[in-house]
Amino acid sequence: MFDILVYLYETYYRPDACPEPAALARKLSAVGFDEVEISEALVWLTDLTEMAGAEHSAVQASTGTRFYVDREVDVLGTSAIGFIAFLESAGVISALQREIVIERALAVGESPVSLGKLKIIVLMLLWSQGKEPDALMFDDLFGDDEQAPRLLH
Secondary structure, eight states, X not given: OHHHHHHHHHHOSSGGGSOOHHHHHHHHXXXXXXXXXXXXXXXXXXXXXXXXXXXOHHHHXXXXXXXXXXXXXXHHHHHHHHHXXXXXXXXXXXXXXXXXXXXXXXXXXXXXXXXXXXXXXXXXXXXXXXXXXXXXXXXXXXXXXXXXXXXOO
């Protein structure tokens, strides 16, 4: 599924440039993607688009601390939670976007979701909202997960 999401991001500059779901499924199939993965990706992307377009004024105005329940910690892991906190503190994502990222990560059905896949989720959220991360954030989102960790000083 994530290969399809990356393909869509790289192929279509904006989400509204994508063809309708049936035509998109045919194009993805013609490129060589598996029918099951295409279906999963389109459902996942449709749900993301619906969530990203919804208004949640209570979450948008949130300035509180986010506590993660056990299931979220199990699925996300500490690296992903730390990365989400970093993105939010850097102003790349809002509190509402953070909640969408968490929900979409939980919807993947993997435990734990790798940091690389979480980065794709964040990138797809921003893409679905017509936002593009700046160059440094783009490097963080598509950077090598195996590189040495950054020092805070």
